[in-house]
Amino acid sequence: MKLEQTETGFTLSLNGRTILDHSDASPAIFVGYGQERMDMYRGNFDIEDYVIERRALSHTEIDGNRVSLSDASGQSPRLILTLVESAIKFEATDPKLNRLWVRIKADDDEHVWGGGEQMSYFDMRGRRFPLWTSEPGVGRDPTSEMTFKANVKDKAGGDYYTTNYPQPTYVSSALYALHVDTTAYSVFDFRQKSFHEIEVWAIPERIELFAAPTFVELVETLSSRFGRQPPLPDWVYNGAIIGLKDGANSFPRLDIMRQAGVEVSALWCEDWVGLRQTSFGSRLFWDWQANETRYPKLRDKIAELRESGIRFLGYVNPYLCIDGPLFEIADKAGYFATDGLGKTALVDFGEFDCGVVDFTNEAAVEWFAEEIIGKNMLDYGLSGWMADFGEYLPIDVHLSNGVDAKLMHNAWPTLWAEVNAKAVASRNKTGDALFFMRAGFTGVQKHCPLLWGGDQSVDFSRHDGLVTVMCGALSSGLLGNAYHHSDIGGYTSLFGNVRTPELLMRWAEMAAFTPVMRSHEGNRPRENVQLDQDPEVLSHFARMTRIYRHLAPYLKSLSVEAVERGLPVQRPLFLHHQDDRQTYTIQDSFLYGADVLVAPVWQAAQEDRTVYLPHGERWVHVWTCESFAGGAEIQIAAPLGKPAVFYRAGCTNETLFAALREI
Structure with missing residues (x-):
């Protein structure tokens, strides 16, 4: 980077490209303070900001690699910028500042990608993207009937920018990348032709810049910065992970699929913990241990599957239902986040309440990693699981580390991934046990071995259907997430929207060319066509699994590239x-x-x-x-x-x- 003083300001360039051009006539840096309103309802957010002050810091003083910015000549600096290698460090000297806006120089024909996992628009140019982990919402299109109904019923509609996995990082067609080192709510605004505006609801620690002569080298650099996944487990290449949540009946149904020629690597039963019925559909019982009433002699069944070359997968999330036995253990030990009165905070997850395991409490981390994931899952025989709900940290709870939950909310998916990875490593199963997450944020790459695209609608819709999975894989892949996959056939079935055989077959065709094939029965299994209910669908799916398995030697080579170079399997x-x-x-x-x-x-x-x-x-x-x-x-x-x-x-x-x- 090169810093140069100008008549009334400065320019900052990276490999000869101007990144910042700040002057009193055309400022690039603004500070201020505001009061936000954030309302959370079951993982969905209604957010607005009241900006009390937004002021351009027009006066600049430069001393070496240090830039002091103030409102006017003779006044004390309010913000200090320090250049350290390829990063800009920020220090606010005015304690009331909690808003920062930075304008990055842009070209008219520039394209930008990234932003975490973006589901609607891969090229982000021309749009504004808030970066806040949340439920993506149903339909994700405010003009659609589906999203309208979801908003009316549960405030759960979403929009083009809502995502489980935001990340304040973008890649530019000008062969540079920018990352904001913050966990605060932030916004990337790419609507202007001459600049990109970055908005942060805090003074970030720093902004990092990366440059390379090729996109491949730039992706390699970013994957090195954020962390790389281990290789795919060898067992994955044997075929599809079959998702069934039918209790003991899951095993004969799996046998029928295998007899029909389906290549199988694993059976995934997220209901291994039992079910409860809600108005949304069948929900899991959020107490993370085997329910041997629903799955009699499950440990023996897992061993039998293992002998035939098939692994068994389950489900877990970082919350414990109040009516389960594990809740009392965690509550007595003080492992939960608390409310304003210092009592265990309870969160409504849709007709049942849960405690939030506090992963800023090291004792809680050790307990969850060892007792729940280690003993109840890995030692029991599970080879993987869906690690769900990382985006749900309530913003009004109190945490052990004393940090405001609004600043921890975006960081929570990464902490959750770290807990899972810690448990896997404790059993020396890194690269063999496979957990997958939908939530993410900066650094999740280092811990999470596999992303999944979340809860798409069971349809072909533009903003919440099959096509969004490709966009999610491409955007997240540029930022170091090498492996991505999705629920074959989608998940969310509401308001009479049900999957068709055609959708199931088209989704399977795409999944055959992704790192992992995994089916899902969806939130309403009885109302939606399943793989084993339609002979044409089953025959088609069996063939797609044979295609996937045929390509295993090639996929293995791509897994090696992911480990050694950080390149994603699915690439733009x-x-x-x-x-x-x-x-x-x-x-x-x-x-x-x-x-x-x-x-x-x-x-x-x-x-x-x-x-x-x-x-x-x-x-x-x-x-x-x-x-x-x-x-x-x-x-x-x-x-x-x-x-x-x-x-x-x-x-x-x-x-x-x-x-x-x-x-």
């Missing part, structure tokens, strides 16, 4: 074709590694796909062997069972890919 087209700017806004197709291009059908009743093939290569259509020159958009047939998939002519694994047409 521009990652390997940065000179082709046509690829910069594509979010409904992806590269599977560097050699395979996948363009899933994501709309109902579609039998073909329009696909852009990057220039500089010849691309071979998997099902017909027809080759196409890159640099053009083509229309290709994509009937059920034959999604639009291409491979690079002459690539190392050409024989492996060509053999797909025989499956």
Whole structure:
């Protein structure tokens, strides 16, 4: 970085590119203070800010690598910037400041990606993105009937920017990346042509900058900064993880699927802890130990599955229901977050109350990692689980570390991931046990071995359906999350919205080209078609699992790249074709590694796909062997069972890919 004084301010450049250009006539840095209103209802938030002061710091004094900013000449500085390597450190000398706005120079034709896991828009340019972990919401489109009904019923509608996993990091098409080191509520505003505005509801510790000559090297750098996942477990490559929550009946149903030719790596029964019935549907009993009434002799069943090469997975989250036996143990030990009166804080999770395990209390961390995940899960025989609900920390609880819960809320998913990783490491099962999370924030990459896309609607909708999973994989993958997957067929079924056989089959086609195939029965299993209820669906799914297993040697090589270089398995087209700017806004197709291009059908009743093939290569259509020159958009047939998939002519694994047409 280079700092240069100007007549009335300064410029800051990175590898010759101007990042900040601050002057009294055109300020780039503003400070102030405000009073926010944050209302939380079951993981959904209604947030607004009343800005009391926003003031440009027009007067600048520079001393070496230190910049003092004040309102005017002769006044004491209110903010001090210090350049340390490739970071800008911030120090507020005015204690009342709790708002910062920074304007980053932008090009008219610049593209930006990242922001954590963004589900609606991969290229963030032209929109404003609040960064706050929450329930994404149902439908995620305020103009839709689905979102309207969800808002009326439960304040649960969401919008294009709501996400389980925000992160104040973006990657620019100008080959640099910017990260804000804060856990506070923040906003990335990319609506202006000449600048990007960063808003933080605190004075952040620093802003970090990264630059590289290629997108690949930039992603490698970011993955090194935030942490890299271990390799995928060897057992994953054997086939799909089958999600069933049917008690003891789950085992014969699994047998039927296997007899139909489904390749299986694991059985995932999130109801291993038992169920309770609510108006939302069947909910799990949030007390994290085996319910052997619902699953008789479960430990023996797990051992039998293991002998046949199939693992068993479960479910856990960082809350304990008040009517379960573990609640009393944690309550007596003081492991829960408290309310304003110093009593255990209780949270309504939809017709049942829970305590919040306080992961800023080291004793609570040790207890949860050892007693619950270690003994009740890993020692019991589980090889993995969904680690759910990291985004739910209430903002009005009191924590052991004394930090305001509003500042801990975004950090909570990372703490939750660390607890899970700690338990796995304690049993020497890192790289073998597989837990997956939907919530995330800065640093979750270091601890969480697998993301999942959250609770999509069981439909083809633009903002909450199948297509959003690809966007989530691409945005999070740029920031060091190498492995991403989703609930095949979606999860949320409300207001009469139910999945169709077509949706289930199209989702499976996409999932065959992702790191992990995993099915889910959804929140209303009896109202939605399941894999084993329709012969056509089951036959189609079995074939997709055979495709997934056939590609295992290639996926293993991508897992090695993830470990050694931090490259994601699912990649935006521009990652390997940065000179082709046509690829910069594509979010409904992806590269599977560097050699395979996948363009899933994501709309109902579609039998073909329009696909852009990057220039500089010849691309071979998997099902017909027809080759196409890159640099053009083509229309290709994509009937059920034959999604639009291409491979690079002459690539190392050409024989492996060509053999797909025989499956």
